[in-house]
Amino acid sequence: MATASFCLEPAGRVAVSNRLGEGIVWDSLSEAFVWTDIHERLLFRLHWPSMRLEQFSLPLRLGSFALTRDPSRILAAFEIGFAWYDLESGSCDWICRPALPRGVRFNDGRVDRKGRFVAGTMVEDARAAGSPTAGMLYRLESSGEVTELLDGIGITNSLCWSPDGLTMYHADSTVGVVNAYDYGAQLERRREVARIMPPGVPDGATVDAEGRIWVALWGGGCVATYSPDGLLLDNIPVPVSQPTCVALGGQDLDVLAITSAHDGLPQTARSRETDAGGVFFFRTSTRGVEECRVAL
Template sequence: MLEPHLTLTMALGEGPHWDVDQQRLYWVDILSGECHQLDPESNQHQVQRYDEPLAYVVPDDQGGYLAAFRSGLWQLDHQGQKQHHLVEGPQNPEISWCNDSHCDAHGRLWFGTKNAEETHPTGALFSYQEALTTHFEGVTIANGIAISPDHRWLYFSDTPTHRIYRYPLDIEQGTLGEPELFADTRALALPGSPDGAAIDEAGHYWIAMYGGGVVVHFDDRGNVVETLPLLAPNPTKVTFGDSDLRTLYVTCARQGLEQATLDQYPDAGSLFSTRVDTPGLPGHRYRHTA
C-alpha cells in the first residue's frame, strides 16, 4: 500500500526525478507551473513558481536544469531561473504540449508530447541533445518512457491505447527499432490507463495507472507481479529514490475530480511513497555536448 509522503493539493503532479548527486527529489505541478524539490533526510520542501505550465525538470551536468515549459525546452541556471530558450514547442503549443520524459545513460533526453485536448493523435516522441530528433508521430498522450538496465529497450505508451510497447534502442546512435507489445493493460483487466513509469535494477517495469488508483509492477516479460493501491484515484508517475533507491515515489493529480471524490480521497494530489525490495535505477542528468 502506498501511503501519503507529503500532503499536497497538486492539480497535475507529474515528472518525479531523483537526483543521485544532490539526494533530492524533483517533480512538477504542471498546470500551476511549479517545480517542487524535497530533501527526504531533512524533509525540507521547496517550491519554485514559473510564468507558464511546466511539464518536467531534469538536472543537467553543469549544475543547472533542463525544463520543458509550454513554450518549449529551456535551460535553467543553478537557482532555477530561465536562461536560454533552447527549442520551440517543439510543436504548436495550441495543439500539442510536452509531456513525459527520461534521460538515458548518455545524457540524451527522450520526451513525448500530447494533444492539448487529449483527443487526437497530434503528439510525437522526440529526443534532444543540443539538437532535436523526431522518432515517430501519431501519439495522443505520450507516457511510460523508461529504459532497461542494459540500455537495449526503450518503453513507451500512448495512454488512450492502454498498450505499453518496447522499442529496441541503439543508445550509441540514439535510434529506435520496430516496437513489440510489452503489455495490454485493458486485456489484463487492470484499472485505469497507463501513465508515467520507471524501471528497477532487475529490469522490472513499474507504472502508475491514471484513473485506476494503483501502481502496477510488471516483470521484464510483461507479467503482472503485484498491484499497489493508493488512496488517490489519479497517480501520474513513479520514480525510485532515497540513498538506497528503494523508496518508490508517486505523484498524483486532483484535476477534474468532483467534490464528492475529493471528500472520499482527501490526499488526492499529494506525493505518495512506499518501500520496495529491489532498488531502482539511478536517474541520469542531461549532458551538454557543446
C-alpha cells in the same frame, strides 16, 4: 498475476495537493525527490529523509525535465519547447522550440542512458491540433539538434529505459498500451509489453535494477509492476485514484515515490479523496537505477 510483492511498508507522504503532480525523479546530488505540478507552473524538491520541502515558481507549464550537474539548473521541457532553466535566478535560455501544432504541449520526458533528453508531446485540444494523434516523441541530441523518434501520439507517457539502455518503454495513454522498442539511432521492433484495462491508464513509469517496469495507473488507484516480458508481478494500491508518476530513490534507491493529481476529479470524489494531489512514499524490497543526467 504473479505473487511477488515489492512494497514493504509506507514511508511517509507529503500533502502538497498538486493539481497535476508529475515527472518525479530522485536527484542523488541534492538527495531529494524532484517533481513538477504542471498546471500550477511549480517545481518541488523534497529533501530525503528530512522531508524539507522547497518550491519554485516557473514561467510556463513544465511537462518534464532533466537533471544536470548543478542542482539549481534543469533542462526543461516546457509546454512549448526545450530550455535551460535556473531555479534560483529564474533565468530561461531557450535551446529549441519545435513547431508544435496548436493544442499540443510537451508532457512526459526522461534522459536516456547516454545523457540525451527524450520528451514527447500530448494533444490537449484535438480540434485545434487537427488530429487527436498529433503528438510526437523527440530526442534532444548532444549537438542541440532534435530528432523525431515517433509520431501519431495522443498522450506521451511511461517513458523509461532498461538498465542497459537498449530497450525503451513508451505508452500512448489514449491507447492504454505500454510498448517496448529496440533503442538506437531510431526506434525499432515495437512490441507490446502491457495492455492496461480501464479504468486504469498508463501514466509515468520507471525501471528498477532488475529491469522490472513500474507504471502509475491514472484512474486505477495503483502502481503496477511488470517483468520485462510483460508479466504482471504486483499491484501496489495508493489512497487516491489518480497516481501520475513513480520514482525509486532515497540513499539506497529503495524508496518508491508516487505523485498524484486532483485535476478533473468531480467534487464528490475530491471530498472522498482528501489526499488527492499528494506524494506518497513506500519502502520496497527492490532497488532503482540512478537517474541519468543530461550530457549536453
